[in-house]
Amino acid sequence: MTIDTSxxxxxxxxxxxxxxxxxxxxxESLIAALDELSAAYDEAKADPExxxxxxxxxxxxxxxxSIITEVPRFAEHAGGARILLKREDLNHTGSxxxxxxxxxxxxxxxxxxxxxxxETGAGQHGVATATAAALFGMECVVYMGEVDTERxxxxxxxxxxxxxxxxxxxxxxxxxxxxxxxAFRDWVANVENxxxxxxxxxxxxxFPVMVRDFVKIxxxxxxxxxxxxxxxxxxxxxACVGGGSNAIGIFHAFLDDPDVALHGFEAGGDxxxxxxxxASITMGRPGVLHGxxxxxxxxxxGQTVDSHxxxxxxxxPGVGPEHAWxxxxxRATYTPVTDAAAMQAFRLLCQxxxxxxxxxxxxxxxxxxxxxxxxxxxxxxxxNLSGRGDKDVETAGAYFxxxxxxxxx
Amino acid sequence: MTAASVIESPVxxxxxxxxxxxxxxxxGYLPVGFPSLDESIDAAVALVENxxxxxxxxxxxxxxxxxxxxxxxxxxxxLDAGFRLRDAFTAVEKIRARVDAPVLLMTYWNPVVQYGVAxxxxxxxxxxxxxxxxxDLTVDSGADWLVESDRxxxxxxFLAAPTSTEERLRLAVENSRGFVYTVSTMGxxxxxxxxxxxxxxxxxxxxxxxxxxxxxxxxxSTADQIAEILSYADGAIVGSALVRALAEDGVDGVARLAAQxxxxxxx
Numbered sequence: 001m002t003i004d005t006s007x008x009x010x011x012x013x014x015x016x017x018x019x020x021x022x023x024x025x026x027x028e029s030l031i032a033a034l035d036e037l038s039a040a041y042d043e044a045k046a047d048p049e050x051x052x053x054x055x056x057x058x059x060x061x062x063x064x065x066s067i068i069t070e071v072p073r074f075a076e077h078a079g080g081a082r083i084l085l086k087r088e089d090l091n092h093t094g095s096x097x098x099x100x101x102x103x104x105x106x107x108x109x110x111x112x113x114x115x116x117x118x119e120t121g122a123g124q125h126g127v128a129t130a131t132a133a134a135l136f137g138m139e140c141v142v143y144m145g146e147v148d149t150e151r152x153x154x155x156x157x158x159x160x161x162x163x164x165x166x167x168x169x170x171x172x173x174x175x176x177x178x179x180x181x182x183a184f185r186d187w188v189a190n191v192e193n194x195x196x197x198x199x200x201x202x203x204x205x206x207f208p209v210m211v212r213d214f215v216k217i218x219x220x221x222x223x224x225x226x227x228x229x230x231x232x233x234x235x236x237x238x239a240c241v242g243g244g245s246n247a248i249g250i251f252h253a254f255l256d257d258p259d260v261a262l263h264g265f266e267a268g269g270d271x272x273x274x275x276x277x278x279a280s281i282t283m284g285r286p287g288v289l290h291g292x293x294x295x296x297x298x299x300x301x302g303q304t305v306d307s308h309x310x311x312x313x314x315x316x317p318g319v320g321p322e323h324a325w326x327x328x329x330x331r332a333t334y335t336p337v338t339d340a341a342a343m344q345a346f347r348l349l350c351q352x353x354x355x356x357x358x359x360x361x362x363x364x365x366x367x368x369x370x371x372x373x374x375x376x377x378x379x380x381x382x383x384n385l386s387g388r389g390d391k392d393v394e395t396a397g398a399y400f401x402x403x404x405x406x407x408x409x
Numbered sequence: 410m411t412a413a414s415v416i417e418s419p420v421x422x423x424x425x426x427x428x429x430x431x432x433x434x435x436x437g438y439l440p441v442g443f444p445s446l447d448e449s450i451d452a453a454v455a456l457v458e459n460x461x462x463x464x465x466x467x468x469x470x471x472x473x474x475x476x477x478x479x480x481x482x483x484x485x486x487x488l489d490a491g492f493r494l495r496d497a498f499t500a501v502e503k504i505r506a507r508v509d510a511p512v513l514l515m516t517y518w519n520p521v522v523q524y525g526v527a528x529x530x531x532x533x534x535x536x537x538x539x540x541x542x543x544x545d546l547t548v549d550s551g552a553d554w555l556v557e558s559d560r561x562x563x564x565x566x567f568l569a570a571p572t573s574t575e576e577r578l579r580l581a582v583e584n585s586r587g588f589v590y591t592v593s594t595m596g597x598x599x600x601x602x603x604x605x606x607x608x609x610x611x612x613x614x615x616x617x618x619x620x621x622x623x624x625x626x627x628x629x630s631t632a633d634q635i636a637e638i639l640s641y642a643d644g645a646i647v648g649s650a651l652v653r654a655l656a657e658d659g660v661d662g663v664a665r666l667a668a669q670x671x672x673x674x675x676x
Contacts, residue, residue, distance in 0.1 A: 031572075177472065178472075184474040
């Protein structure tokens with residue numbers, strides 16, 4: 001017998017723990033459902049028919065593979081680095097969220113669930129879940145913080161048009177974290193016929209690893225696309241981080257490429273020197289939230305602290321456990337980007353490239369501008385453009401004062 | 410024999426005593442700091458003076474996934490009024506100085522993690538507390554709590570649900586000390602008109618894997634429900650109904666409800 005001396009393969013981690021992070025801290029009432037889900041997922045993972053069905057859906061429904069767009073006019077503002085966008089904004093439903101949703105909806109079908117519930121912040125995950133429910137003929141209920149239903153009214157209407165029931169959450173801080181709480185409460189009561197289609201790489205095992213596996217196609221496609229385009233790996237891969245699904249989606253394929261720097265940009269809100277931000281990794285510390293051990297914004301007593309971001313999708317005080325682990329071992333770097341910097345990058349991409357990004361993704365763009373100035377013009381930076389900005393037109397229009405009076409009436 | 414059964418449990422003793430004198434135990438829940446710290450202490454004392462055998466004091470937490478609207482509202486009010494973890498130890502100490510019933514804290518896990526599991530156990534013990542009920546910590550995720558509760562001799566109450574497998578029920582029974590919290594129905598806390606057959610069936614399954622102390626909670630709000638539960642279980646747990654009474658009618662109101670509920674135990 002030989003001893004395995006090969007280097008650790010970071011891509012091989014399958015939970016329930018990533019280092020000290022992850023696990024399953026949940027009420028006993030939900031453990032049976034989590035066990036059932038774990039078993040169904042393991043079975044599906046080993047079933048070529050499942051992979052074939054998902055791939056076919058992605059080809060004929062999602063619109064995969066998503067393209068890469070090089071953005072030279074934008075790059076002039078980023079130190080002249082070569083900047084490539086992975087266009088998840090062009091997916092059906094407008095963001096990377098559809099990748100996870102279709103995967104989980106297929107799993108839900110396999111285990112005979114007829115009702116999908118989901119939490120949503122910006123509404124992107126809610127829209128994607130409502131879409132899958134319509135496609136598979138399932139009932140759908142989406143929990144959304146009351147604050148978010150106001151700032152993302154268009155997505156609320158979209159979900160309703162798709163046949164979903166949207167329930168505004170009025171407890172706690174009335175944002176994404178409270179929508180998760182409410183979805184867990186619904187699941188406890190309705191676990192027999194209901195699948196909780198969690199929208200990010202957080203929550204109890206198996207969610208972080210299962211969601212990761214469904215979104216890692218982003219990086220797998222992009223890695224090959226960049227090699228085909230440039231003949232080499234990128235120098236840096238960049239994404240915004242709220243819960244962390246789009247970031248892990250593009251990072252994962254590069255985890256064992258040590259020369260590729262991985263940069264996650266968190267929502268810095270009004271600045272991390274204020275109390276109004278959502279920079280969980282930068283400013284948080286380890287603890288247990290929503291079923292797993294990770295890093296979160298909390299007070300001395302372990303009460304979750306309110307987060308703030310102009311982007312509803314990043315307005316979450318926690319982060320997925322795999323990111324907490326990647327930060328702790330130094331494999332990925334996480335840096336805050338303020339609302340103001342994100343909005344400047346938002347406008348820059350609109351006006352230099354004719355692409356309106358989601359405000360979430362604009363955090364990655366802003367981070368890449370700084371990074372490009374540091375790395376210089378020889379560098380290639382791959383950015384996950386995780387979503388499109390149609391849903392943010394009202395927020396951005398108001399921010400930049402370009403809405404005509406009465407336009408919203 | 411497991412470690413859990415070697416250490417003497419004040420809660421198990423109180424439940425046993427109530428079984429000898431009456432149909433079984435009445436366990437009452439109230440959150441610390443609602444409507445104020447002093448009133449929550451007075452209300453807890455009033456519960457015991459009116460027939461509650463074991464107290465379950467809830468630690469307010471920002472993300473209470475097992476709680477329904479009544480308890481959420483009360484714990485949020487406590488947090489808004491400035492609740493701190495140390496208030497829970499103060500409450501336990503003051504209540505224990507006035508009445509003899511054992512006091513368990515019900516807490517989500519993160520506050521304990523942040524306080525430090527060992528330090529939390531020591532301070533709870535010093536305050537005269539009996540142990541913890543942990544709604545989002547199961548035996549398989551609770552290695553450090555098993556160690557610290559054994560070291561300090563504190564009770565640890567794990568939950569059993571209608572959906573739990575036999576293997577998991579066994580895990581809960583063998584590692585709980587005090588009682589096993591038998592979740593009557595799939596859902597969050599809050600009064601329900603009908604309890605259904607799930608609770609009785611679950612207690613039967615717990616008995617078959619060796620439970621000698623199974624108490625039924627979630628959805629329990631009337632003396633009739635308590636009497637029904639005590640025909641097959643060792644104790645009945647009432648939470649939201651008491652919290653509602655406290656919110657609407659103050660300490661006197663919650664005392665009256667406790668006395669009325671206690672008739673369900675044959676008191």
